Amino acid sequence: MEQRLRDCLSVPYLLAAETVEVAPGSWISRVAYPELPGCSAEAPVVEDALHLLERKRIEMIVRMVGEGRAPPRPRPPLGDCDPVWVARQASLSDEIIALISSNGGNQDALAPG
Known part of the structure; x- marks a missing residue:
């Protein structure tokens, strides 16, 4: 089955988040998508951690689809989501944004050639 x-x-x-004291008076925010194994990030400021997490989520899913692997799909896709806008907000490369934009982004467009 073709994956778009x-x-x-x-x-x-689902998003998991916590703020942790790593040394006396030194705190970091840790965020993760537990349903997407290995997708986590941390930073001193929660907004930065979320930005890093979203960037990592997109990179992981692009890589998985490009390799022909199905990313975890615990629920159906949102109909009103704009992955191109999200990728731009996450400061991803023009190449990744073009892949998402092209032909609905099917996995054949990502296959190594």
């Missing part, structure tokens, strides 16, 4: 990259990137994942 846009659909894979529109799947909502």
